[in-house]
Amino acid sequence: MTMQQLDIFADSRDVILRNDVLEQLRRHEGGAARAALELLAAEYPDDGLLSGMTVLVGELERGLTAPFADHAALTIARRHLEDEVVSAARRVLPRQTVHAWLAPCWRALATRAATLAFCGADAGNHAAPLWLLAGDWAAARDAVEGIESWWRIPAPLAWMTEVRYRTGGLDAAWPLLAELAWLAPARFAALLPVLGDASLDALRRRFDAEFPGTGEVGDDAWFPAWLLVIKPALAARLAEVRVQRERAASRATALLGEILRREHEGDQHELVSLREELSRLHAGLFDAYMATRKVQHR
Numbered sequence: 001m002t003m004q005q006l007d008i009f010a011d012s013r014d015v016i017l018r019n020d021v022l023e024q025l026r027r028h029e030g031g032a033a034r035a036a037l038e039l040l041a042a043e044y045p046d047d048g049l050l051s052g053m054t055v056l057v058g059e060l061e062r063g064l065t066a067p068f069a070d071h072a073a074l075t076i077a078r079r080h081l082e083d084e085v086v087s088a089a090r091r092v093l094p095r096q097t098v099h100a101w102l103a104p105c106w107r108a109l110a111t112r113a114a115t116l117a118f119c120g121a122d123a124g125n126h127a128a129p130l131w132l133l134a135g136d137w138a139a140a141r142d143a144v145e146g147i148e149s150w151w152r153i154p155a156p157l158a159w160m161t162e163v164r165y166r167t168g169g170l171d172a173a174w175p176l177l178a179e180l181a182w183l184a185p186a187r188f189a190a191l192l193p194v195l196g197d198a199s200l201d202a203l204r205r206r207f208d209a210e211f212p213g214t215g216e217v218g219d220d221a222w223f224p225a226w227l228l229v230i231k232p233a234l235a236a237r238l239a240e241v242r243v244q245r246e247r248a249a250s251r252a253t254a255l256l257g258e259i260l261r262r263e264h265e266g267d268q269h270e271l272v273s274l275r276e277e278l279s280r281l282h283a284g285l286f287d288a289y290m291a292t293r294k295v296q297h298r
Helices: 003-026 030-043 050-062 071-092 095-113 127-134 137-145 154-183 185-195 198-210 217-230 232-238 248-265 268-281 283-296
Strands: none
Touching: 003 030, 003 050, 003 095, 030 050, 050 071, 071 095, 095 127, 127 137, 127 154, 137 154, 154 185, 154 198, 154 217, 154 232, 154 248, 185 198, 185 217, 198 217, 217 232, 217 248, 217 283, 232 248, 248 268, 248 283, 268 283
């Protein structure tokens, strides 16, 4: 063996030790990961990944299973996971493995939070969003269904909308997406990048460019109604929604569904009054609707 080969071997010693730690982390073997980490630290105390690896090994060793006593305890544990563990995982682990490695951590947190009731003042501290982060859609659905009248509350409605999307795709999620847009436009807007659906994102961009609104987040409440103007085939899916009569955007969506039905039946007399009502609810939406009818009847 030449001197050059010996130098290469010596230079790669840190890589070998680092990979040993990573392998045990991948296996979620806390004890073996600690032993490999200590060996790396002893020989290479200045290694740049030591601090992040220490956090991850510590997380494996914690192994806490006791239910949280209250929401405050869950808040502390969640912040630790978000601020320290997630950050360390992103620094240490290959990017494509980070989500899978963190899933058991979120699952453990969700299990410990299962007995905590929904608290509207701090809606994020509930088992449902933790199950979503763990990728357990069935458990998330069950957790949301345990919240009384969840469809009337923005946070659990958003959680259930994501569950519906993850388990059934965009077609299955349309009714809840519509209800969320009416009830909480800001939450609707925040959910779209989480879902990451290319066709939905394209529709949202088109809505932003074409809808005659104010440019504020409240415009998103009108997204379902506008959707019926440009994609009337969705009327059957949106007919399943729980209409929120106190909200103009919800009434407009139901009204457009009725207008489309009357058009199909050829009931011109009833159409006149229905269109007048739509105009009173949102003149710009009515103009967009009428523009499509003018194109069809040229």
